[in-house]
Amino acid sequence: MSEAPEVTRTGGRQLPISPKLPTVRAACHGPVGADAGAGAPIIALAGAPNVGKSTLFNALTGLRATTGNWPGTTVDVGRGAWRFKADDRVCACVECSGECAVNRVHEFSLVDLPGTYSLDPLSRDEELTRTLLVDAPVTERPDAVVVVADAAHLARSLYLVAQLRETTHRVVVALTMNDVARKAGIEVDSYALAEALGCPVVVLDPRRRQGLDNLTRSVREALGRPSPEPRPVPHVEDALDRDDERFAWVEAAVRAGTTASGAERVSTSDKVDRVATHPVAGPLVFLAVMWLVFQVTTTVAAPLQDWLDGFFTGPVSDAVRGGLALVGLGGSWVEGLLVDGLVAGVGMLLTFVPLMALMFVLLALLEDSGYMARAAVVTDRLMRMIGLPGKAFLPLVVGFGCNVPAIAATRILGDARQRILVALLVPFTSCTARLTVYVMLGTIFFGRYAGTAVFVMYLASILAVIGVGLLLRKTLWRTMGSEPLVLDLPPYHLPTARLTAAVAWGRLEGFLRTASGIILVTVCAVWLLQAIPAKPGAGFNDVPVQDSAYGVAAQAIAPVFEPAGFGQWQTASALVVGFVAKEAVISSWAQTYAVDEPAEGEPAGSFGEAVVSSFEASSGGHPLPAVAAFLWFLMAYTPCVATLAAQKREVGWRWTLFGVAMGLAVAWLGAVTIFQVGRLFW
Secondary structure, eight states: OOOOOOOOEETTEEOOOOTTSOOOOEEOOOOTTOOOOTTOOEEEEEEOTTSSHHHHHHHHHOOOOOOOSSTTOOOSOEEEEEEEOOOSOOOOOSSSTTOOGGGGOOEEEEEEOOOOSSSSOSSHHHHHHHIIIIISOGGGSOSEEEEEEEGGGHHHHHHHHHHHTTTTOOEEEEEEOHHHHHHTTEEEOHHHHHHHHTSOEEEOBTTTTBSHHHHHHHHHHHHTSOOOOOOOOOOOSSHHHHHHHHHHHHHHHHHHHEEEOSOOOOOHHHHHHHHHTOTTHHHHHHHHHHHHHHHHHHHHHHHHHHHHHHHIIIIIHHHHHHHHHHTTOTTSHHHIIIIIIIIHHHHHHHTTHHHHHHHHHHHHHHHHHTHHHHHHHHTHHHHHHTTOOGGGHHHHHHHTTOHHHHHHGGGGOSSHHHHHHHHHHGGGSOOHHHHHHHHHHHHHHHGGGHHHHHHHHHHHHHHHHHHHHHHHHHHTOTTOOOOOOOOOOOOOOOOOHHHHHHHHHHHHHHHHHHHHTHHHHHHHHHHHHHHSBSSTTOBTTBSOGGGBHHHHHHHHHGGGGGGGTOOOHHHHHHHHHHTTOTTHHHHHHHHHHHHOOOOTTSOOOOHHHHHHHHHHHHTTSOHHHHHHHHHHHHHHSOOOHHHHHHHHHHHOHHHHHHHHHHHHHHHHHHHHHHHHHHTTTO
16 A cells, blocks of 8 residues: 555645655654653644544654553553654745744654543543643643544544544544445545545545644644634534534435445454354354464473573573682672572572563553454453453553553542442453463463463453452442443454554563563562571571571461462461562562472472472362362462552542452452362362
8 A cells, every 4th residue: 555645635625745855754763651742732642432532642652652453452641752854945924934943843742542432521531632622721731632533434534633623622534444444335535525625635544654744734734823713613502502513413414425336335344243243143253263373372482481481491591600700709699699699589580571571462452453442342241240341441452561551550440439349350361470470380280281271260360350340249239230341343454564563562662661670679679588597597698598587577478378378487477579560479489489499309300390299289289179279279369469559549549449458358269169179179
């Protein structure tokens, strides 16, 4: 597909764009998280959910905001620098002779607003959009608004344009999904549409970065003109008449700007959805897809994990020891910190990078293809069982990636009680931090069935969400009614390599940032506690782990977990460390078993053998139900501190503390039940 042609027209006249001037080229060179400089024009990016708004934001700024081919992806305001070359004259002013300030602008400050169909808010995030565009003083509003519209469902996108045209906002319409519209027999005449709307219309494809240059030029031209006069609106008596007038205006614009073949086409998406959203077949397809994701992930990543494990425990550890020996620090506390602390802890965690990368790629493919929106339809019945609307699935599914943004995503829910309930349920979703532990224990105890074991844990996570949700619904929120699911199903797309790689890398980068930040501090703290003797007669860094401050504290906690079959102090201490970050469970174990001295006459064994031996001893010979109980506890107990901070911000301390107590109770009772029943059969 070639670069989209220039399609800008407004006010009944062709805009003065000279064909001799070079095209303004959008540049995406800004560093991640960077914003434009002071004084840069502020451009707001608005539009209905699932029209490609966040994808366009990423394409223009080079940032990696969360994107996904399902509604409700953007739940907060993203901001970045939209940079471009400004070496040509684009100003539409007649008097300035090209000296208008807009011609000297080299960047915009682009603001990605939460998705909304209109300026009449139904949720907190939509309230934010209205506040920024309408309620804020005129001097604090954006300099221009780019409204992203879906060409295949144009009427749904243009109601927002109708409302904005009633203000003095400079509006530019970015038309996406044009290929989907053509497949549905709809042809959009962007020139005629611009004439009807009274604002520029630019055809583009943000997924393939086509048409971005034309959008840049159109926005710069709009900034070079005075603020437009509001769209004339006939006097109406009430809000309902005003809505009717807007819908009539939108319908007239759609008629003027589109033509249909007249033949109703059954799209490929419709054909696939007959199965994917079927009440019976849909859930089975969803379970099969997720099982395949976990099976492929564990199978393909396992050889790479083994190689990395050998690399860190072998060449890396040996190189560090050799280097320290050369400078006279061999056998010192420095060697203990570097080898038994950093290399053992962080190294063990980094062995899961291939697994995380593959998992993120597979999930990004599902999102970009459009399947995840179908998962929301499939789970709608379950959501309504616990008194939640179907769109509550969206923050919950985000929670399977990371609980922190999932808590923030509850803002898409309009009812305060619904937001509190979902914020309490999100910590029961198995984030990718827990996934690393699932895979490790699944590989150690279940071998080639590790993928199935991980899949079962995700099913258990869903059951926990439903069970706890039903309990809260029947007790605290008995009067909260359910709502039907209203959701635009996006068409299926063939995922693009660029977008898939960008989304996967963004998530992997977040995982690595955690490993290099919180995990690094945690590893050093664990090593220090293991080096401090808690009993007399031992020196610093010359004490068995069980006699260190770390080991003694863990032994005091361990009896609490004896009814669940994992009352060993090593596991109890790992769970405490996991309160900081769930990934730290692995690094804590790796440090503990790396410095734990074997009994006289016993072989040192590998990490996996040490874990198996520990569960064997604590469970009285029933390691499998003990591991299952431990995995349940890990899934359900107190979330990481970052999640607690997000909960406090969204629902306050009272509900956050209630959630902590509830999670510990569900985790402990479930773990004890699983072990006590499981040991009768395993």
